[in-house]
Amino acid sequence: MKKTIRLDMWKGISFFFLALFLLILVYPLFGILRQSVISGEGQFTFAEFQKFFSQPYYTKTIINSLTVSIAITLATLLIGVPFAYFYSFYQLKGAKFLFVIAILCTMSAPFIGAYSWIMLLGRSGLITKFIRDAFGIRIGSIYGFNGILLVQALKLFPLVFIYMNGVFKNIDSTLLEAAENMGCTGIKRFFKVIIQLAMPTILAASLLVFMRAFADFGTPLLIGEGYRTFPVEIYNQYLGENGTNYSFASAISVIAILVTTAIFFLQKWITKRYNFPISALHPVTKKTPKGIRGVLMYVYCYALIAIAFLPQLYIVYLSFRNMDGAVIKDGFSLGNFEMASKRLLGRSVSNTLIFGAVALIIIILFAILISYLVVRRSNPLNNGIDTLAMIPYIMPGSVIGIALVIAFGKQPFALTGTAAIMIMALVIRRMPYTIRSATATLQNIPISTEEAAISLGASKLKTFARVTVPMMGNGIISGAVLSWVAIVTELSSAIILYNNRNITMTMSAYVAISRGNYGLAAAFSTLLTALTTVSLIVYLWLSKSEDIKL
Amino acid sequence: MSVNIIIKNAVKKYGENTIIKGLDLSVKKGEFFTLLGPSGCGKTTLLRMIAGFNSIEGGDFYFNDKRINDLNPSVRHIGMVFQNYAIFPHMTVRKNVEFGLKNKKFPTDQIRSQTDRFLKLMQIDSFADRMPDKLSGGQQQRVALARALVIEPNVLLMDEPLSNLDAKLRLEMRSVIKQIQNSVGITTIYVTHDQEEAMAVSDRIAVMNAGVIQHIGTPKDIYQRPANLFVSTFIGRSNILKGRLNIQSGRAVLEIGDYRANIDGVADKHLKQQDVQVSVRPEEFLLSHAQSDEGIPATVDDAVFLGLNTHYFVHMDDGERVEIIQESTMKNDIKAGSRISLGVNTEKINLFSSDGSQNLLSGVNNDVTQN
Numbered sequence: 001m002k003k004t005i006r007l008d009m010w011k012g013i014s015f016f017f018l019a020l021f022l023l024i025l026v027y028p029l030f031g032i033l034r035q036s037v038i039s040g041e042g043q044f045t046f047a048e049f050q051k052f053f054s055q056p057y058y059t060k061t062i063i064n065s066l067t068v069s070i071a072i073t074l075a076t077l078l079i080g081v082p083f084a085y086f087y088s089f090y091q092l093k094g095a096k097f098l099f100v101i102a103i104l105c106t107m108s109a110p111f112i113g114a115y116s117w118i119m120l121l122g123r124s125g126l127i128t129k130f131i132r133d134a135f136g137i138r139i140g141s142i143y144g145f146n147g148i149l150l151v152q153a154l155k156l157f158p159l160v161f162i163y164m165n166g167v168f169k170n171i172d173s174t175l176l177e178a179a180e181n182m183g184c185t186g187i188k189r190f191f192k193v194i195i196q197l198a199m200p201t202i203l204a205a206s207l208l209v210f211m212r213a214f215a216d217f218g219t220p221l222l223i224g225e226g227y228r229t230f231p232v233e234i235y236n237q238y239l240g241e242n243g244t245n246y247s248f249a250s251a252i253s254v255i256a257i258l259v260t261t262a263i264f265f266l267q268k269w270i271t272k273r274y275n276f277p278i279s280a281l282h283p284v285t286k287k288t289p290k291g292i293r294g295v296l297m298y299v300y301c302y303a304l305i306a307i308a309f310l311p312q313l314y315i316v317y318l319s320f321r322n323m324d325g326a327v328i329k330d331g332f333s334l335g336n337f338e339m340a341s342k343r344l345l346g347r348s349v350s351n352t353l354i355f356g357a358v359a360l361i362i363i364i365l366f367a368i369l370i371s372y373l374v375v376r377r378s379n380p381l382n383n384g385i386d387t388l389a390m391i392p393y394i395m396p397g398s399v400i401g402i403a404l405v406i407a408f409g410k411q412p413f414a415l416t417g418t419a420a421i422m423i424m425a426l427v428i429r430r431m432p433y434t435i436r437s438a439t440a441t442l443q444n445i446p447i448s449t450e451e452a453a454i455s456l457g458a459s460k461l462k463t464f465a466r467v468t469v470p471m472m473g474n475g476i477i478s479g480a481v482l483s484w485v486a487i488v489t490e491l492s493s494a495i496i497l498y499n500n501r502n503i504t505m506t507m508s509a510y511v512a513i514s515r516g517n518y519g520l521a522a523a524f525s526t527l528l529t530a531l532t533t534v535s536l537i538v539y540l541w542l543s544k545s546e547d548i549k550l
Numbered sequence: 551m552s553v554n555i556i557i558k559n560a561v562k563k564y565g566e567n568t569i570i571k572g573l574d575l576s577v578k579k580g581e582f583f584t585l586l587g588p589s590g591c592g593k594t595t596l597l598r599m600i601a602g603f604n605s606i607e608g609g610d611f612y613f614n615d616k617r618i619n620d621l622n623p624s625v626r627h628i629g630m631v632f633q634n635y636a637i638f639p640h641m642t643v644r645k646n647v648e649f650g651l652k653n654k655k656f657p658t659d660q661i662r663s664q665t666d667r668f669l670k671l672m673q674i675d676s677f678a679d680r681m682p683d684k685l686s687g688g689q690q691q692r693v694a695l696a697r698a699l700v701i702e703p704n705v706l707l708m709d710e711p712l713s714n715l716d717a718k719l720r721l722e723m724r725s726v727i728k729q730i731q732n733s734v735g736i737t738t739i740y741v742t743h744d745q746e747e748a749m750a751v752s753d754r755i756a757v758m759n760a761g762v763i764q765h766i767g768t769p770k771d772i773y774q775r776p777a778n779l780f781v782s783t784f785i786g787r788s789n790i791l792k793g794r795l796n797i798q799s800g801r802a803v804l805e806i807g808d809y810r811a812n813i814d815g816v817a818d819k820h821l822k823q824q825d826v827q828v829s830v831r832p833e834e835f836l837l838s839h840a841q842s843d844e845g846i847p848a849t850v851d852d853a854v855f856l857g858l859n860t861h862y863f864v865h866m867d868d869g870e871r872v873e874i875i876q877e878s879t880m881k882n883d884i885k886a887g888s889r890i891s892l893g894v895n896t897e898k899i900n901l902f903s904s905d906g907s908q909n910l911l912s913g914v915n916n917d918v919t920q921n
Contacts, residue, residue: 408910451603452636452694454623467606470640 006439009461013369014381024424028403029391032257032473034150035406036250048251057235062255065229068220069147069213075153076209077202081162083304085190086297087161088168093287093298098305100536106158106309107482107532109489109506111218112525113151115140115513116311118223119318126314152216154308156209159313163205167198173284197288199274214260216395217492222513230256231398231492238402238496246406253399260394263371312529319526323519336523342425342506344500347509349527355419356487359426363434364480366427366468371438375470378448390473393432397492400428417499425493430483434476442468481539484534505531553613553704554579554602561608562595569595570761572609574919577739581651582731584740586748587758588784594743596758597795601707602626611614613704624759626652629698629736631708635690637682643671644678650701664700671730672696688719688899699734705730706738707752713748724750745785749773754917757781763776766917774898775914779906782829788833789872793828795901795910797821807868809846811896811913813868820903820910829900832875836893837862839884845891848872852886858893 081470083102088093110228120127121142131137142150145241171194179185183522195202217231224232230252237249319336322329370389373382392400404425408415415421449471453463489506498507509524562570570592574756577583585593598604598643602612602623611618618626623741629650638646644665651661669675671691682690691711698706711727712720728751732739742748748755749769755781756766765777782791793806802816806828810904851871852863855878862874862884874892884890901910 406902446634446636448632448634448636449638451601452621452630452697453638454603454651455626455628455630456603456697457624457627457653459624462653467638471638473640531579 003483005166008368008371010377014373014385017366017373018381019372019383021385024428025388025391026435028400028407029257029395031406032250032253032399032403033294035246036254037179038247048247048256049284051248052251052255058252058478060235061230062259064145064227065214065231066259067257068145068152068227068229068526069210071149072152072156072213073206073210075149075204076157076160079153079304081164081195081202083157083301084161084164084168085194085302088165088291089284089286090294090297091291092289092304094299095236098301100540101305101309102158103219103536104312104533105305106155107485107489107536108155108312108511109218109525110491111222111510111513112315112529113155113311114147114219114222115518115521115525117147117151119518120310120314129190143223143225144227148229149222149226151219151223154311155219156212157304157308159209160205162195163208164198165199167201168194169283170278171197171284173282176284183440184250189449197278197415200271203267203271205495207264210263211260211393214256214263215398215492217396217398217495218283218510225505231396233494234402238405246402249402250406252404253396256396256399257394264394270550272373274547291545308426309488314526315522316529318519319520319522321520321522326516328519330365336519339520340510340523340527343512344503344508344520345524348503348505348524350502351419351422351502352488352506352531355422355426355502356484357449358419359423361432361489362427363431363483364430364476367434367438367476370435370469371442371472372464374439375442376450389435392428397429397490398496400425400492401496404428404457404493406420416497416500421497422494422502422504426487426490429490429493430486434479438472438476441472441514445471475544481535481542485535488531488535489528552579552735555705555737555739556612557596557600557608557609558600558612560596560599560606560611562592562599562604563607568594568761573688573761573763574792575756575758575763575766575804576917577737580737581733582728582738582739582751582753584742584748584755585758586742586745586755586784589743591758592761593743593758597707597709597739601630602704627701627704629696629701629703629862631691631694631711633710635694635711635714637690637693637697639682641821642679642681643674643685646682646693647697647700650697654713655699659696663782668696671699672726673692687715692721692726693713695730699730700905703736708738708740710742711740711742712742720747727751730731749785756918757784759784762892763918767915771915775909775911776829776900777909777914777916777918779829779902780826781901782900786831787873788829788831791828793826793870793901795820795822795824795826796821804896807846807866809844809893811894813896813901815897815911815913817910817912825904826910827902827904829902830894831898832861832873834895834898835872835874836895837874837875837876837884837890838893839888839890845882845893848888848890848892849886850884850886850890851897853884864892866892885893 036048037044037046039047041276043225047096047182064301086092087098092098117125119125121139122128128139131139140146175197176189176193179189184192202456203423215231217235220227220229221232222237234249234252234256237245237252318328320332320334322333322335366389370385374386395403404421407413408424445468450463453467458466488504490504491506491510494504494507495510498504503511505528509521509528512521512524513516528531555575557573557575560570560575563585573596575596587593595604599606602618602621606619613626638649641649646666647668648661649674651664652883656664662714666675669678674689674692674696677685677693679691682693685693690711694711698722704744708727715723724747731751740751750899752769754768755772757764757772759780765772765781767777772781772785776785779790782788791806793804795813796803796805802813803822804811804813804826820837836845846866848864848866850862850864854861857880859875860878862876864874865871872892903910904907
């Protein structure tokens with residue numbers, strides 16, 4: 001008799017998630033679809049799509065987004081794969097330092113890179129002026145395509161590095177020896193064997209980088225100027241000078257979702273051809289870099305990390321400089337921070353921490369329950385829930401923002417500007433990643449451990465709480481720290497959902513930049529950087545390993 | 551408290567696939583009972599049905615008089631040892647062993663003393679506060695055993711517990727398991743595919759194939775008088791020769807080619823002329839290198855000296871290949887290429903019906919109840 005009651009509890013949880021996801025994922029997605037084909041008079045019409053495709057002004061945004069995202073993906077592979085190769089196969093001095101800084105680069109808030117590079121290489125940037133004054137040379141503009149490529153490639157290559165490091169570590173040294181034995185060495189071996197073995201991972205990393213680049217909002221907004229991308233266009237349509245046009249913003253969103261979905265399945269399709277498992281019984285022993293090649297290796301790794309980390313360092317430096325608007329004055333002080341304390345600093349910080357913490361707790365709870373449903377109680381309903389939970393993966397942040405505004409901005413919900421809608425956005429944005437890692441963790445736990453607990457007299461609920469969850473613990477907690485960082489630096493959905501009440505640190509920094517108050521922006525950004533750095537230290541301390549999963 | 555286990559007409563289905571149909575089994579109180587068979591024969595499936603982790607599609611399972619079909623695994627009061635040990639990785643050795651006692655709401659002081667007793671019994675008391683990942687395979691195995699036994703279960707179930715250990719540890723743990731089972735006196739069902747391991751630990755063995763129990767008996771029973779050809783080839787090595795049973799003046803005579811031998815043990819009901827399959831274990835050949843008219847003529851392909859024994863790989867003149875084991879002698883005069891003549895130990899060999907389904911000799915002890 002008891003058995004049926006327990007079954008009902010998990011069934012109940014299944015139905016809860018089904019209902020919840022219908023409400024917070026399917027309903028907003030449907031809302032966007034509906035909005036995009038319904039005219040102001042309530043008629044069904046493809047007018048908005050016609051408008052989009054008939055005017056190059058608009059079609060250009062998607063083409064631009066695609067072009068720059070592909071360029072960024074290729075660039076990150078080009079600089080990230082060699083970096084990972086040197087890191088994984090050679091005994092570099094200061095490897096741990098390189099690792100930590102690389103992670104810090106990729107964890108920075110979305111606009112810090114663009115903002116800082118403008119301050120360095122922009123029209124009146126530090127380096128621009130220095131080169132002009134010293135050599136009389138004018139360097140090219142970093143606004144537009146080049147700027148976005150520079151900023152994003154430097155921010156996202158660590159993702160490629162983390163992924164590749166993971167797979168390089170799993171390449172069995174005997175495979176390399178076998179290749180060498182058969183006469184395949186050096187650069188030939190790198191392309192014929194190592195890269196082939198790493199192909200599934202390269203594709204996975206490419207998809208991740210592409211999705212990030214494609215959906216990125218902060219960078220093109222600041223540094224894109226005439227090079228218009230679709231997330232910025234959605235924002236403009238939502239909050240543009242010409243007034244709000246939800247229908248057109250929705251139409252662009254639908255087109256963006258179609259593009260990301262296509263890319264998602266294209267990647268899955270290509271990955272299928274490389275479906276083989278690898279695991280190293282004999283990991284490769286790291287070699288000591290020698291000679292001129294060793295020197296070049298060091299130069300490459302350290303120069304790359306230095307350039308990638310430069311923006312954040314410069315922002316921290318700026319935050320202590322005396323500033324007047326966008327102009328740097330002589331001397332150092334805490335003036336910027338004092339100003340920040342008068343500009344919603346307290347509210348921003350407390351909102352950031354509270355929203356982040358609440359969202360994180362919800363995400364962890366959901367991830368544990370859903371992964372349990374999927375792995376241990378696999379049935380069509382639960383697999384369906386898992387698929388629904390992956391929807392946000394193909395929805396760029398600004399699209400999620402718009403979708404939530406359309407779905408919950410008016411009666412009966414009217415949640416715009418509340419903590420609830422902000423937390424909802426954060427949960428939706430980050431949930432797919434945490435569910436994937438929780439599912440992977442649970443799949444690696446043999447079910448016999450839970451059976452052992454049951455045969456020792458523990459109830460199913462107790463087994464779940466005392467055995468299953470603690471065993472998943474490590475994987476989930478370390479993943480959660482990375483989710484936390486993504487949450488506190490969230491911009492693209494927050495910019496559509498924020499107001500004075502639910503403003504966060506990232507938003508405060510962004511507002512300061514957009515008003516030309518660069519000192520204030522530097523102060524907020526520095527505090528954000530401090531927060532992400534502390535989080536990373538906590539992560540490294542918790543995980544006790546270099547295996548980062550994003 | 552130990553129980554006897556009675557299984558009547560057990561049925562297991564996966565979808566439309568029937569894995570076990572109508573299996574009967576009875577395990578005596580305190581007995582060390584082994585389910586032995588090739589992988590996929592249904593032995594682990596049956597064990598998990600007893601444990602409650604697999605659903606039961608038909609039949610009745612009893613511990614003593616109590617029907618357990620619908621009991622939750624957690625209240626069947628079973629100690630289980632898993633193939634991968636299933637030690638809780640997030641708990642110390644002591645916490646692992648205590649886990650069952652805590653669930654059964656034992657008083658604190660008793661949990662302590664009981665746990666200590668079994669940690670000591672399994673000789674892991676010095677590791678009590680270590681985490682499992684700091685233990686070797688053999689030590690983890692001891693923890694798993696202590697954890698299963700500490701709750702003093704009705705039944706101990708073990709699913710290939712030694713298969714993850716290296717050969718030397720396997721021998722050691724096998725005697726530990728046997729010894730502990732003896733001293734605790736608990737009804738035990740043990741699953742393995744390793745026939746030597748099964749013979750070493752078991753009171754009785756059930757040989758399974760394709761979801762059907764072929765033979766239940768003591769190790770001696772199933773080795774010396776296997777119920778059918780499958781058991782004969784699965785337990786130990788057997789050379790299978792084609793032969794014919796003739797009756798001459800009331801006595802059974804086995805013919806293999808031109809070779810003749812009197813067989814005394816043929817059961818009365820099988821005393822008739824028929825084709826037979828002869829199972830001759832490698833040590834049951836009589837080998838003489840003198841050419842004689844009586845034996846089966848053969849040629850040695852290879853002779854492998856292994857110390858105690860020497861193995862001969864031989865082909866008979868009709869092309870049949872057989873393997874022979876003889877105790878090594880000081881003189882080594884049978885080399886590859888030698889012509890030899892073979893006889894069989896008529897007391898030890900087994901004769902099976904031409905389809906291999908039954909042993910024709912008397913003295914087969916088989917506890918399988920025929921349906």
